[in-house]
Amino acid sequence: MTITEVSKKYDLSQDTLRYYERIGLIPGVNRNKSGIRDYTNEDCKWVEFAKCMRSAGLAIEVLIEYLALFEQGDETIAARKELLIEQRNRLAARIEEMQSTLKRLDGKIQTYDQSVLIREKGLQWPKE
């Protein structure tokens, strides 16, 4: 697959794909005889994984480390698991925080519903 195809498939710019490769967030992609990238299925999986994890807010640094560990082979399985657990826990915490903020926003919006109603009816704004 060419970079254009991968770019379209995962909705990531070509620049971002080259950037991810350069910094080691995805593995090095093979080139044909004229030096042009040819993404394998395996490469694509990494692209997709990177995109997914980045969208969830995992830091690039951490994902680089994960790939580096992966490329060192089976000796690093325990370390990789550790890393994933750590990130999983961070993510879960962030989700919880965001959920409580979501609730707060819902509450605020409800208050606005009320206030609009009150204004429409020409009523007094309730105290406090």
Place this chain on the structure above:
Amino acid sequence: MTITEVSKKYDLSQDTLRYYERIGLIPGVNRNKSGIRDYTNEDCKWVEFAKCMRSAGLAIEVLIEYLALFEQGDETIAARKELLIEQRNRLAARIEEMQSTLKRLDGKIQTYDQSVLIREKGLQWPKE
């Protein structure tokens, strides 16, 4: 309240507090005769709101707009509600995305559990 107190109370640096005020993310804080900030309770509520919304990932730009609308008075109630609904929906979408990534991480971690077990037992890695 002084900036030091507010800074400690909400765990935001003094620089961040001054920055937030400068860009209009919190209202202008009154100064005493020697020009030093004296935060009111109202100011603190805005600081807390800003911190909460920022932690959930709402963009500074949007929060600046919200405060600007708020300061324009009741004419902007409808616009503020719109803004909040829009942000609420974005937030809900991000949470969902993150939740599915969380599940994916959990799955991956389980796989690692298995693989560690298999290595410990000296068994063959299962195909694929």
Place this chain on the structure above:
DNA sequence: TCTTGACTTGGAGTTGACTCCAGAGGATAT
């Protein structure tokens, strides 16, 4: 053969959100 267009690289520029700094003014402690 000449041009067009996709691709390459290395490096510079941008954006959002802070974070730090220098220089100056008051207030407090010795």
Place this chain on the structure above:
DNA sequence: ATATCCTCTGGAGTCAACTCCAAGTCAAGA
């Protein structure tokens, strides 16, 4: 009174994560 703090301002610097650019290569079409 001098030193030490805390605060002020305006502006510069930093960091993560891209994003853009210039100069060059190569293959394919008119």
